[in-house]
Amino acid sequence: ESKRLGRNRWSLFTDDMGRIAGERLRTEEELASAFRLGEIVLHVQPCVDLVSGQVVSAEVLARWLHPKRGLLLPVDFIGVCEETGLIEALDHFVLEQGCALAKLWKKAGLNIGLSLNVSPRQFLDDGFMSALALHARDPDFVPGSIQLEITESVLAEDQDQVAGRLRKMTTLGYRIAVDDFGTGYSNLAYISKFPISCIKIDKSFTETIPDSVPVIRLIQRLAEEIGAHTVAEGIEDTAALETLSQIGCRQIQGNYFSAPIPVTDIREAVRRIERRIATAASGR
Ligand code: C2E
Ligand code: MG
Ligand code: MG
Numbered sequence: 001e002s003k004r005l006g007r008n009r010w011s012l013f014t015d016d017m018g019r020i021a022g023e024r025l026r027t028e029e030e031l032a033s034a035f036r037l038g039e040i041v042l043h044v045q046p047c048v049d050l051v052s053g054q055v056v057s058a059e060v061l062a063r064w065l066h067p068k069r070g071l072l073l074p075v076d077f078i079g080v081c082e083e084t085g086l087i088e089a090l091d092h093f094v095l096e097q098g099c100a101l102a103k104l105w106k107k108a109g110l111n112i113g114l115s116l117n118v119s120p121r122q123f124l125d126d127g128f129m130s131a132l133a134l135h136a137r138d139p140d141f142v143p144g145s146i147q148l149e150i151t152e153s154v155l156a157e158d159q160d161q162v163a164g165r166l167r168k169m170t171t172l173g174y175r176i177a178v179d180d181f182g183t184g185y186s187n188l189a190y191i192s193k194f195p196i197s198c199i200k201i202d203k204s205f206t207e208t209i210p211d212s213v214p215v216i217r218l219i220q221r222l223a224e225e226i227g228a229h230t231v232a233e234g235i236e237d238t239a240a241l242e243t244l245s246q247i248g249c250r251q252i253q254g255n256y257f258s259a260p261i262p263v264t265d266i267r268e269a270v271r272r273i274e275r276r277i278a279t280a281a282s283g284r
């Protein structure tokens with residue numbers, strides 16, 4: 001009896017593993033053609049400046065419009081990208097489409113910067129640096145409208161190499177933000193040597209208020225010390241918004257103002273957000 005049960009359990013287990021492996025293989029195959037089929041798209045999430053009451057920038061976030069599984073988030077496909085080398089295709093796509101979008105918005109008179117997530121692999125890639133330099137020479141493109149988000153873990157690499165690359169990027173006119181700050185274990189000894197203009201306060205802090213308040217204050221203070229500003233991520237309610245504002249963080253990104261949206265919805269989102277802030281201000 002116990003033997004039979006054991007065998008059944010085992011076959012259930014292997015069936016499950018087989019199913020997961022199969023799904024993964026399918027994801028891999030489909031992902032390879034997803035770029036060509038136009039299923040990978042960029043969404044943008046507005047970032048709001050509380051002092052001016054305006055949408056000042058938007059973060060570009062990759063999405064996969066899967067024909068059968070619907071809208072897929074990075075968590076569903078970035079891991080597969082990284083393990084299969086498809087991350088190169090994604091990185092390339094996001095940079096080219098992101099820069100094209102910046103040109104389009106400028107032409108349309110939309111004064112909103114774009115923030116691009118740079119993968120650790122991409123940061124160290126010479127092709128990426130050449131592409132940045134090439135775009136910077138385009139007269140219709142303003143590098144200052146692009147912020148490159150690097151993760152704290154990237155700062156932990158060879159200090160001189162990192163500093164050199166960051167300097168090249170800022171010399172070309174791009175701005176640098178540190179994403180996921182405070183969630184890694186990098187050596188912060190050299191942070192004041194890096195040309196960082198923004199520190200993003202991770203969702204893991206803003207969603208754990210009030211416990212995280214001392215750390216948020218510390219990040220705000222550190223940013224001020226190195227001449228950077230902060231952006232609070234993952235803000236979903238008024239309470240979190242007011243806490244961040246009191247601490248001195250004036251830029252807010254989160255579902256409270258807008259979830260990530262298709263790029264074609266940006267004008268409507270800006271109108272709605274700025275009207276909402278104006279109304280709140282006049283009600284005070
Ligand atoms: P991230 O750069 O820290 O992006 C912020 C994430 O927080 C986004 O998740 C966004 O949708 C989510 N978020 C924003 N506001 C809220 C909120 O109020 N509540 C909640 N619960 N979540 C909020 P998303 O789009 O799933 O992206 C996850 C991560 O995937 C990003 O984290 C980034 O590290 C990576 N990623 C996304 N797009 C790209 C890309 O094009 N290239 C690279 N290399 N990485 C990307
Ligand atoms: Mg980011
Ligand atoms: Mg982030």
Ligand code: MG
Binds near residue numbers: 179202203
């Ligand atoms: Mg994050």
